Amino acid sequence: xxxxxxxxxxxxxxxxxxxxxxxxxxxxxxxxxxxxxxxxxxxxxxxxxxxxxxxxxxxxxxxxxxxxxxxxxxxxxxxxxxxxxxxxxxxxxxxxxxxxxxxxxxxxxxxxxxxxxxxxxxxxxxxxxxxxxxxxxxxxxxxxxxxxxxxxxxxxxxxxxxxxxxxxxxxxxxxxxxxxxxxxxxxxxxxxxxxxxxxxxxxxxxxxxxxxxxxxxxxxxxxxxxxxxxxxxxxxxxxxxxxxxxxxxxxxxxxxxxxxxx
Amino acid sequence: xxxxxxxxxxxxxxxxxxxxxxxxxxxxxxxxxxxxxxxxxxxxxxxxxxxxxxxxxxxxxxxxxxxxxxxxxxxxxxxxxxxxxxxxxxxxxxxxxxxxxxxxxxxxxxxxxxxxxxxxxxxxxxxxxxxxxxxxxxxxxxxxxxxxxxxxxxxxxxxxxxxxxxxxxxxxxxxxxxxxxxxxxxxxxxxxxxxxxxxxxxxxxxxxxxxxxxxxxxxxxxxxxxxxxxxxxxxxxxxxxxxxxxxxxxxxxxxxxxxxxx
Amino acid sequence: xxxxxxxxxxxxxxxxxxxxxxxxxxxxxxxxxxxxxxxxxxxxxxxxxxxxxxxxxxxxxxxxxxxxxxxxxxxxxxxxxxxxxxxxxxxxxxxxxxxxxxxxxxxxxxxxxxxxxxxxxxxxxxxxxxxxxxxxxxxxxxxxxxxxxxxxxxxxxxxxxxxxxxxxxxxxxxxxxxxxxxxxxxxxxxxxxxxxxxxxxxxxxxxxxxxxxxxxxxxxxxxxxxxxxxxxxxxxxxxxxxxxxxxxxxxxxxxxxxxxxx
Numbered sequence: 001x002x003x004x005x006x007x008x009x010x011x012x013x014x015x016x017x018x019x020x021x022x023x024x025x026x027x028x029x030x031x032x033x034x035x036x037x038x039x040x041x042x043x044x045x046x047x048x049x050x051x052x053x054x055x056x057x058x059x060x061x062x063x064x065x066x067x068x069x070x071x072x073x074x075x076x077x078x079x080x081x082x083x084x085x086x087x088x089x090x091x092x093x094x095x096x097x098x099x100x101x102x103x104x105x106x107x108x109x110x111x112x113x114x115x116x117x118x119x120x121x122x123x124x125x126x127x128x129x130x131x132x133x134x135x136x137x138x139x140x141x142x143x144x145x146x147x148x149x150x151x152x153x154x155x156x157x158x159x160x161x162x163x164x165x166x167x168x169x170x171x172x173x174x175x176x177x178x179x180x181x182x183x184x185x186x187x188x189x190x191x192x193x194x195x196x197x198x199x200x201x202x203x204x205x206x207x208x209x210x211x212x213x214x215x216x217x218x219x220x221x222x223x224x225x226x227x228x229x230x231x232x233x234x235x236x237x238x239x240x241x242x243x244x245x246x247x248x249x250x251x252x253x254x255x256x257x258x259x260x261x262x
Numbered sequence: 263x264x265x266x267x268x269x270x271x272x273x274x275x276x277x278x279x280x281x282x283x284x285x286x287x288x289x290x291x292x293x294x295x296x297x298x299x300x301x302x303x304x305x306x307x308x309x310x311x312x313x314x315x316x317x318x319x320x321x322x323x324x325x326x327x328x329x330x331x332x333x334x335x336x337x338x339x340x341x342x343x344x345x346x347x348x349x350x351x352x353x354x355x356x357x358x359x360x361x362x363x364x365x366x367x368x369x370x371x372x373x374x375x376x377x378x379x380x381x382x383x384x385x386x387x388x389x390x391x392x393x394x395x396x397x398x399x400x401x402x403x404x405x406x407x408x409x410x411x412x413x414x415x416x417x418x419x420x421x422x423x424x425x426x427x428x429x430x431x432x433x434x435x436x437x438x439x440x441x442x443x444x445x446x447x448x449x450x451x452x453x454x455x456x457x458x459x460x461x462x463x464x465x466x467x468x469x470x471x472x473x474x475x476x477x478x479x480x481x482x483x484x485x486x487x488x489x490x491x492x493x494x495x496x497x498x499x500x501x502x503x504x505x506x507x508x509x510x511x512x513x514x515x516x517x518x519x520x521x522x523x524x
Numbered sequence: 525x526x527x528x529x530x531x532x533x534x535x536x537x538x539x540x541x542x543x544x545x546x547x548x549x550x551x552x553x554x555x556x557x558x559x560x561x562x563x564x565x566x567x568x569x570x571x572x573x574x575x576x577x578x579x580x581x582x583x584x585x586x587x588x589x590x591x592x593x594x595x596x597x598x599x600x601x602x603x604x605x606x607x608x609x610x611x612x613x614x615x616x617x618x619x620x621x622x623x624x625x626x627x628x629x630x631x632x633x634x635x636x637x638x639x640x641x642x643x644x645x646x647x648x649x650x651x652x653x654x655x656x657x658x659x660x661x662x663x664x665x666x667x668x669x670x671x672x673x674x675x676x677x678x679x680x681x682x683x684x685x686x687x688x689x690x691x692x693x694x695x696x697x698x699x700x701x702x703x704x705x706x707x708x709x710x711x712x713x714x715x716x717x718x719x720x721x722x723x724x725x726x727x728x729x730x731x732x733x734x735x736x737x738x739x740x741x742x743x744x745x746x747x748x749x750x751x752x753x754x755x756x757x758x759x760x761x762x763x764x765x766x767x768x769x770x771x772x773x774x775x776x777x778x779x780x781x782x783x784x785x786x
Binding site: 296318511 | 554555556557559560596597598599600601626629630631632633718719720721722763764765766767768770771
């Protein structure tokens with residue numbers, strides 16, 4: 001049996017809150033997607049700040065609305081800064097989100113991701129391979145590609161949610177968002193989004209933005225997925241390929257209306 | 263009383279000189295805006311080069327037309343390379359520009375910015391919060407957002423210019439450019455530019471390019487602001503949101519004509 | 525006498541193989557072009573992965589279809605990771621490609637490039653200045669600008685190919701691709717491509733993707749150049765400047781048909 005669809009009015013109300021609150025997201029993310037991630041946050045109405053020096057990261061995390069930890073290009077230096085930021089965020093009750101890029105196959109990031117899992121992330125966003133690997137079910141795929149369907153990874157996502165206390169979003173052709181007990185399903189978007197680097201990483205940043213909002217965190221994370229899926233679908237309809245997708249996608253996020261979501 | 267507007271023919275003549283000279287700008291800038299900064303310099307007719315290893319940075323700065331120092335993602339490593347580049351630039355009389363991103367709130371970059379201030383920058387470009395913080399007037403805002411109007415920060419900019427010997431540009435809805443005594447006002451652009459990451463950082467790179475030109479440096483820095491404001495206004499008129507703004511903005515910089523500025 | 529043109533049907537057959545194989549390219553590239561490089565690979569049908577931590581780079585290179593080594597923003601850290609990746613790639617017979625950005629003028633990268641040259645790259649892609657400098661003919665130009673015509677550097681490219689065993693592509697207004705004995709000529713593209721950062725660096729990534737394919741490596745590397753030249757020409761015809769070039773270029777790569785190449 002398929003999980004229920006997130007009702008459109010919930011996504012619309014999260015979008016409204018997001019634009020009113022304009023959360024400041026402290027992004028500690030990989031070297032490839034920094035600019036796109038910042039532009040996605042700005043387009044949707046949030047504010048990005050990339051602060052990466054360890055001392056500053058610890059100083060800044062408590063001032064931010066939320067923190068994003070993305071391990072796509074983890075190094076010894078960024079690992080140290082991320083741990084400092086997570087520690088400071090936890091002390092200040094600032095929610096932080098884990099994007100375990102390509103976890104499973106590579107030792108350094110896999111050890112870090114397992115450690116991070118113990119540090120109370122508010123949410124985890126990954127594709128099926130990553131969620132399976134993080135739950136200890138099997139190794140990851142080739143880089144950021146996901147070779148497993150998101151639905152197959154839902155049991156692993158539920159286990160991971162129960163284990164870590166985080167909301168877990170396993171994303172793919174359809175997204176599934178679970179707190180371990182209740183699950184929302186979010187369809188939309190399209191295959192062209194996999195031909196543009198950073199759509200998943202940027203989603204994790206929007207998840208972080210939404211984790212700072214009041215109300216049900218399960219709904220907020222699912223709404224983040226819905227906002228990106230819906231804008232993605234609008235952009236795919238308006239573009240001619242992966243190049244014109246990017247400007248169309250940012251325009252769609254910026255102009256997203258409640259009625260687009262319902 | 264408002265400062266005078268920069269006459270359009272001065273901006274046009276700087277644009278002309280810029281395209282003829284095609285200055286090579288050694289950009290030591292933050293991780294988020296590298297690609298956009300390079301594309302802005304290329305579109306306007308300058309040439310970017312990102313050289314970041316300390317030994318190479320010291321070797322390259324004297325060969326460049328000017329150097330940009332942007333502290334948005336300062337680390338211990340980049341700090342060391344930046345100091346080496348500034349030292350080599352000063353020895354070679356290569357002008358260098360300081361963009362004190364988010365100075366004030368974060369200790370590591372604030373200490374570096376205060377140190378850099380002693381090292382004779384040719385120009386400083388920041389928003390109101392940053393200029394106020396750098397002048398010691400008050401702490402910075404939340405990241406790169408500026409919560410103070412540029413005009414309110416003009417006295418701080420004037421003080422900073424007198425103190426450091428640099429041309430100071432405080433940018434916002436309108437830009438103010440001062441040598442501590444004379445001041446130009448530059449209107450234009452629009453709020454959409456704050457929804458695209460790196461417009462301020464890229465302006466600082468164009469300021470660096472213009473600082474390498476002969477003639478009044480006050481006029482050159484003000485012209486840099488005018489070029490970006492005018493291209494921004496043209497792009498806003500041509501685009502549908504922050505996504506389509508970026509290609510339209512680079513096209514506008516590339517195609518900018520003297521008559522657009524007057 | 526001009527070298528022969530690469531026949532269009534060879535480029536078309538490489539494009540077809542590339543899309544079928546979807547090679548996974550381990551990109552160790554400079555900080556400026558990471559996002560554009562990844563998007564170019566995705567648009568053409570390959571898959572990018574940026575893995576930069578030394579231990580992980582050594583672990584990942586043998587799993588990848590090929591490795592790209594681009595020295596544009598080389599540091600002590602990235603140097604170490606690149607050497608580990610090259611060593612692991614060679615042990616696993618994974619082909620790797622050298623892009624010697626701005627070699628010649630700057631000591632740290634020049635020493636690294638000379639060392640890398642001994643480590644059996646499958647291919648080398650550079651502009652005329654870089655190929656001349658790497659062959660020991662003369663120093664490089666100002667950063668990534670090439671002040672020598674590609675044809676003048678062809679003898680140096682041939683010497684470099686014989687010396688290193690690599691296919692050498694010297695690119696410019698026309699590209700020349702040689703194994704030291706046989707040479708293909710690839711025209712196309714246009715000057716606007718020099719006003720967009722990363723077109724050369726992204727070509728090197730496509731060269732790496734093509735080096736993983738079976739068949740003549742000389743033809744594969746020349747085909748990589750042809751794919752980029754042809755898509756560049758289509759994009760120039762469709763765009764209004766360097767800003768709209770980028771989305772048009774990625775769209776053109778994505779939609780490239782055999783008949784566009786013949």
